[in-house]
Amino acid sequence: xxxxxxxxxxxxxxxxxxxxxxxxxxxxxxxxxxxxxxxxxxxxxxxxxxxxxxxxxxxxxxxxxxxxxxxxxxxxxxxxxxxxxxxxxxxxxxxxxxxxxxxxxxxxxxxxxxxxxxxxxxxxxxxxxxxxxxxxxxxxxxxxxxxxxxxxxxxxxxxxxxxxxxxxxxxxxxxxxxxxxxxxxxxxxxxxxxxxxxxxxxxxxxxxxxxxxxxx
Amino acid sequence: xxxxxxxxxxxxxxxxxxxxxxxxxxxxxxxxxxxxxxxxxxxxxxxxxxxxxxxxxxxxxxxxxxxxxxxxxxxxxxxxxxxxxxxxxxxxxxxxxxxxxxxxxxxxxxxxxxxxxxxxxxxxxxxxxxxxxxxxxxxxxxxxxxxxxxxxxxxxxxxxxxxxxxxxxxxxxxxxxxxxxxxxxxxxxxxxxxxxxxxxxxxxxxxxxxxxxxxxxxxxxxxxxxxxxxxxxxxxxxxxxxxxxxxxxxxxxxxxxxxxxxxxxxxxxxxxxxxxxxxxxxxxxxxxxxxxxxxxxxxxxxxxxxxxxxxxxxxxxxxxxxxxxxxxxxxxxxxxxxxxxxxxxxxxxxxxxxxxxxxxxxxxxxxxxxxxxxxxxxxxxxxxxxxxxxxxxxxxxxxxxxxxxxxxxxxxxxxxxxxxxxxxxxxxxxxxxxxxxxxxxxxxxxxxxxxxxxxxxxxxxxxxxxxxxxxxxxxxxxxxxxxxxxxxxxxxxxxxxxxxxxxxxxxxxxxxxxxxxxxxxxxxxxxxxxxxxxxxxxxxxxxxxxxxxxxxxxxxxxxxxxxxxxxxxxxxxxxxxxxxxxxxxxxxxxxxxxxxxxxxxxxxxxxxxxxxxxxxxxxxxxxxxxxxxxxxxxxxxxxxxx
Numbered sequence: 001x002x003x004x005x006x007x008x009x010x011x012x013x014x015x016x017x018x019x020x021x022x023x024x025x026x027x028x029x030x031x032x033x034x035x036x037x038x039x040x041x042x043x044x045x046x047x048x049x050x051x052x053x054x055x056x057x058x059x060x061x062x063x064x065x066x067x068x069x070x071x072x073x074x075x076x077x078x079x080x081x082x083x084x085x086x087x088x089x090x091x092x093x094x095x096x097x098x099x100x101x102x103x104x105x106x107x108x109x110x111x112x113x114x115x116x117x118x119x120x121x122x123x124x125x126x127x128x129x130x131x132x133x134x135x136x137x138x139x140x141x142x143x144x145x146x147x148x149x150x151x152x153x154x155x156x157x158x159x160x161x162x163x164x165x166x167x168x169x170x171x172x173x174x175x176x177x178x179x180x181x182x183x184x185x186x187x188x189x190x191x192x193x194x195x196x197x198x199x200x201x202x203x204x205x206x207x208x209x210x211x212x213x214x215x216x
Numbered sequence: 217x218x219x220x221x222x223x224x225x226x227x228x229x230x231x232x233x234x235x236x237x238x239x240x241x242x243x244x245x246x247x248x249x250x251x252x253x254x255x256x257x258x259x260x261x262x263x264x265x266x267x268x269x270x271x272x273x274x275x276x277x278x279x280x281x282x283x284x285x286x287x288x289x290x291x292x293x294x295x296x297x298x299x300x301x302x303x304x305x306x307x308x309x310x311x312x313x314x315x316x317x318x319x320x321x322x323x324x325x326x327x328x329x330x331x332x333x334x335x336x337x338x339x340x341x342x343x344x345x346x347x348x349x350x351x352x353x354x355x356x357x358x359x360x361x362x363x364x365x366x367x368x369x370x371x372x373x374x375x376x377x378x379x380x381x382x383x384x385x386x387x388x389x390x391x392x393x394x395x396x397x398x399x400x401x402x403x404x405x406x407x408x409x410x411x412x413x414x415x416x417x418x419x420x421x422x423x424x425x426x427x428x429x430x431x432x433x434x435x436x437x438x439x440x441x442x443x444x445x446x447x448x449x450x451x452x453x454x455x456x457x458x459x460x461x462x463x464x465x466x467x468x469x470x471x472x473x474x475x476x477x478x479x480x481x482x483x484x485x486x487x488x489x490x491x492x493x494x495x496x497x498x499x500x501x502x503x504x505x506x507x508x509x510x511x512x513x514x515x516x517x518x519x520x521x522x523x524x525x526x527x528x529x530x531x532x533x534x535x536x537x538x539x540x541x542x543x544x545x546x547x548x549x550x551x552x553x554x555x556x557x558x559x560x561x562x563x564x565x566x567x568x569x570x571x572x573x574x575x576x577x578x579x580x581x582x583x584x585x586x587x588x589x590x591x592x593x594x595x596x597x598x599x600x601x602x603x604x605x606x607x608x609x610x611x612x613x614x615x616x617x618x619x620x621x622x623x624x625x626x627x628x629x630x631x632x633x634x635x636x637x638x639x640x641x642x643x644x645x646x647x648x649x650x651x652x653x654x655x656x657x658x659x660x661x662x663x664x665x666x667x668x669x670x671x672x673x674x675x676x677x678x679x680x681x682x683x684x685x686x687x688x689x690x691x692x693x694x695x696x697x698x699x700x701x702x703x704x705x706x707x708x709x710x711x712x713x714x715x716x717x718x719x720x721x722x723x724x725x726x727x728x729x730x731x732x733x734x735x736x737x738x739x740x741x742x743x744x745x746x747x748x749x750x751x752x753x754x755x756x757x758x759x760x761x762x763x764x765x766x767x768x769x770x771x772x773x774x775x776x777x778x779x780x781x782x783x784x785x786x787x788x789x790x791x792x793x794x795x796x797x798x799x800x801x802x803x804x805x806x807x808x809x810x811x812x813x814x815x816x817x818x819x820x821x822x823x824x825x826x827x828x829x830x831x832x833x834x835x836x837x838x839x840x841x842x843x844x845x846x847x848x849x850x851x852x853x854x855x856x857x858x
Binding site: 091093094095100123124125126127130132133170199200201202203204 | 286290292295296298299356357359360361380382383384385386
């Protein structure tokens with residue numbers, strides 16, 4: 001469950017000339033039950049121009065033994081810091097191929113951020129809290145966004161051209177079939193897409209200091 | 217009746233023992249039935265509880281596996297090994313985990329594409345597919361992505377569990393299993409105190425015992441349990457049944473283990489074992505039975521004796537009375553019905569005794585026949601007319617004879633005489649009516665009529681004369697020389713009770729009686745011992761008579777012919793035959809007024825006859841010779857004296 005929602009967490013930088021920056025994609029994602037789906041990563045991958053994305057800085061907090069936000073999308077080479085806002089230590093780790101790393105039990109903000117050089121999905125866990133789960137989508141394209149609570153997001157001011165739309169969600173079932181789009185002359189395309197999710201596997205979590213043993 | 221018992225005691229015993237036996241048998245059977253039923257219910261309850269415990273144990277084992285698998289799936293130390301992709305390392309780590317887990321026999325790691333990553337049961341195999349994908353599919357349906365099922369490895373069922381392996385998202389599946397085998401059965405048996413068997417459903421739709429705590433199983437036993445399981449599982453009828461196991465009976469509870477009905481557990485308890493405490497009760501019952509039986513028999517014998525002893529005494533006394541001993545009395549001091557009976561019996565015996573005394577006395581006072589007659593009827597005044605023969609006897613000149621003797625001497629002599637005479641009469645069925653001093657009045661045909669009374673009376677008279685002769689010869693009558701006369705007559709008399717209601721005599725009266733007495737009086741005149749009337753002579757066909765005369769006795773108008781008996785018919789001596797002939801001739805000539813001829817014959821008869829017959833007729837003939845009888849002479853001789 002996502003308890004804290006931060007709609008836009010990364011800064012979009014414009015690097016193209018104004019004549020080329022013209023198109024908008026507004027997208028709404030639903031699940032198989034027609035329910036608006038937040039935390040879905042939306043990526044447009046240009047078929048022709050291989051624009052290198054600019055590295056960014058991003059933050060994933062640990063608040064009340066949760067990663068906040070739970071899902072972020074970053075460009076290749078971005079740096080992510082993991083400040084621990086709890087009064088206990090956390091042990092952030094990943095065994096994902098894109099970036100295996102660990103930050104053994106620490107408090108506060110680590111001195112050095114973690115650099116994600118390879119595109120892919122990095123699943124974050126906490127060694128001492130099984131339920132803590134975070135996802136970092138490391139993109140090879142600069143055109144990325146994440147759906148908000150109403151399943152909606154947009155990618156703005158990108159140049160004309162043919163693009164592949166890719167979606168990713170932590171629960172997505174199977175691989176998403178990319179959708180082809182063609183943008184030209186300040187086109188603004190609104191699109192609603194639904195994806196199929198796997199059922200969410202629950203992970204047991206203590207309810208509180210004096211509460212029941214497991215969360216339902 | 218099937219049985220007949222001669223003795224009351226035996227009968228009482230038989231019925232009591234029968235009653236006791238049936239009662240005890242009923243108690244025994246009902247107690248036994250109740251015990252068995254109770255034991256069965258108890259066993260069933262125990263088995264149901266046991267089944268709960270059994271389920272709980274299996275569930276806990278499974279839960280333990282789950283918990284351990286969860287620990288493993290979150291084990292941080294295992295993660296680097298897992299991600300290393302190095303098969304020996306992964307396998308080794310898994311074996312390490314398995315070693316920590318008591319009771320589990322296998323661990324398998326399967327990737328998300330159903331490929332086996334590592335498998336402890338087949339350490340060397342790689343690149344193989346997981347054999348129970350259904351198990352993982354089942355897990356995918358679960359909110360925690362966990363599942364459990366029973367799977368067969370060879371003939372052994374295994375409880376399998378699967379949990380997701382988080383690294384940190386689901387990266388693989390961890391499968392852990394434990395064998396439901398003999399050790400599990402033994403373990404559960406030690407907890408629930410019941411026999412535990414596991415049976416697996418084979419592909420040929422049969423049930424096979426995979427493990428059991430029973431020492432041995434026969435084919436018959438297996439068939440029974442297969443039947444029970446089939447019924448329980450497919451007909452959903454019984455989960456509880458009774459199975460013969462050798463000499464024991466096992467109450468069996470069928471407990472399917474998995475939903476797919478691959479494996480079923482049997483929980484069983486011995487009926488004999490459960491009945492053991494009741495056997496003690498049974499033994500107590502048996503002892504009680506014997507004690508009751510012996511006590512009852514003793515009691516019955518005592519009771520029967522108490523009843524039969526007085527009854528036996530009663531019987532003995534009744535027999536005494538039957539044989540005429542009325543003095544017997546029963547000495548029973550009981551206040552109950554038997555005591556009352558004994559009292560009544562004693563009173564009855566006393567009554568009988570008194571009655572018998574009366575009867576004896578009566579028999580002495582009157583003749584026994586009359587006593588019988590009196591006793592057989594209500595005694596009341598009045599009589600009935602009967603034909604009878606009356607005999608009168610008398611001692612001639614008794615008064616004169618007695619002069620000079622004391623009364624005691626006379627009584628003594630008289631008693632000897634009367635006893636002898638009475639004997640003669642009674643021997644000839646005569647009845648002594650009364651003694652009148654030296655005279656005797658006897659009846660024949662009274663009170664019981666018969667056709668031989670006349671004959672009997674003559675016989676009696678002849679015997680009396682004979683007896684007197686003997687008495688005289690033997691000098692039993694002292695110096696006295698008795699002459700006696702007997703008169704006999706047959707005719708109608710009135711017989712009955714005469715007198716007053718308080719004092720009465722059974723006797724006979726009538727003309728016939730008087731005549732007999734008159735005839736007795738004539739004996740002296742004719743110088744004979746016996747005179748019978750014509751009516752008696754006519755009926756006494758056994759005798760030969762001499763006709764004596766035709767007489768008109770005192771007080772009578774009609775003449776009668778009188779006779780003297782001389783011999784039994786056909787036994788006349790020569791002299792008697794001659795006498796008889798002369799007698800007839802005399803009477804013939806006499807009545808035909810042939811006096812001379814009569815005289816002639818009278819002279820002859822005097823030679824043969826010592827009676828006064830000759831003298832009497834000679835006198836008459838002499839008289840008629842002087843004064844002949846009138847023309848209307850009827851030959852009769854009239855007596856003016858008795």
